Amino acid sequence: MSDGTIILEESAAAAPCLARIGGGELFAFTARAPDKATVNEDTAAAIPCGPDACVLVIADGAGGLPAGKRASATAVAELSRSIESAIDQTTLLRTAILNGIEAANAAVRAGVSGSATTLTVISVEGRLVRSYQVGDSEALIVGQRGRIRLQTLAHSPTGFAVEAGFLNQREALHHEERHIVSNFVGYDDMRIDVGSTIRLNPLDTILLASDGLTDNLHLDEVIERMRCGPLADAGSSLVSLATRRMGDTDTEMPSKPDDLSVLLFRKPVGKPDAARLAVEATETGGA
Numbered sequence: 001m002s003d004g005t006i007i008l009e010e011s012a013a014a015a016p017c018l019a020r021i022g023g024g025e026l027f028a029f030t031a032r033a034p035d036k037a038t039v040n041e042d043t044a045a046a047i048p049c050g051p052d053a054c055v056l057v058i059a060d061g062a063g064g065l066p067a068g069k070r071a072s073a074t075a076v077a078e079l080s081r082s083i084e085s086a087i088d089q090t091t092l093l094r095t096a097i098l099n100g101i102e103a104a105n106a107a108v109r110a111g112v113s114g115s116a117t118t119l120t121v122i123s124v125e126g127r128l129v130r131s132y133q134v135g136d137s138e139a140l141i142v143g144q145r146g147r148i149r150l151q152t153l154a155h156s157p158t159g160f161a162v163e164a165g166f167l168n169q170r171e172a173l174h175h176e177e178r179h180i181v182s183n184f185v186g187y188d189d190m191r192i193d194v195g196s197t198i199r200l201n202p203l204d205t206i207l208l209a210s211d212g213l214t215d216n217l218h219l220d221e222v223i224e225r226m227r228c229g230p231l232a233d234a235g236s237s238l239v240s241l242a243t244r245r246m247g248d249t250d251t252e253m254p255s256k257p258d259d260l261s262v263l264l265f266r267k268p269v270g271k272p273d274a275a276r277l278a279v280e281a282t283e284t285g286g287a
Contacts (some may be wrong), residue, residue, distance in 0.1 A: 001021045001242050006046040020122050021046050022054025027264040032089050033257040041068040042210045042261040043076045053125040060118045060210040075104035075117050076187035080105050093123050108186035116142030116186035131195035136181045138214050142227045144203040161217035202269040216245040235264045
């Protein structure tokens with residue numbers, strides 16, 4: 001159980017964090033790549049925004065660039081600060097997130113030269129969800145029957161090729177340029193992709209993950225493991241398979257040792273409460 005912000009950073013062999021936050025259930029995990037001696041460059045967080053709202057965050061410090069860990073931790077800290085300030089001042093959550101990402105970009109740019117990070121954010125207000133994307137960490141929302149309700153676009157040549165129909169998901173995963181990323185927090189020309197509002201259905205599951213997951217599992221494997229059953233079992237299954245793949249020599253399957261971060265979130269099935277109705281009424285009135 002947790003009433004405060006949950007931040008996961010460094011771990012060589014982590015146990016998952018299970019918590020209730022924002023009116024839902026959370027599975028959170030991060031660990032450095034197997035046999036990696038240097039720091040885990042990922043930072044993950046879940047930020048409460050009241051009894052029925054929260055913000056989920058994954059940041060992956062750019063591998064091979066200086067101070068990747070500092071960049072991901074700085075980005076999450078700036079975003080958290082903006083959201084917490086907005087709660088105190090009753091600022092709209094969407095505005096607080098955008099301001100926080102811009103503040104994160106300025107802070108990372110002011111830090112060690114060359115440092116950068118991805119930043120993927122999901123806001124949950126009642127059953128209304130919105131995504132914010134910089135880089136190639138992924139957010140995915142899947143229904144109980146496996147239907148994809150949201151999949152963020154990776155800011156990369158292969159991501160854009162998939163969007164344009166030149167590659168399918170499996171081809172992109174095995175493509176020689178799959179690790180190239182064209183947009184980071186810490187870039188002068190950083191851009192933020194803001195998704196449309198989605199209304200969660202009962203038993204929809206939200207996933208945020210660094211490429212330690214998405215470079216090691218095919219999309220259908222991710223969907224099959226996250227869509228049903230207890231959230232803890234779904235998360236553990238994803239982490240276990242991704243970790244096993246990192247050391248796999250089978251060239252037919254994806255395999256890329258990397259830091260691994262996974263957030264899973266699911267709302268309970270039940271009658272809408274007053275907080276949720278208030279959020280949805282505000283959103284509808286402002287549309």
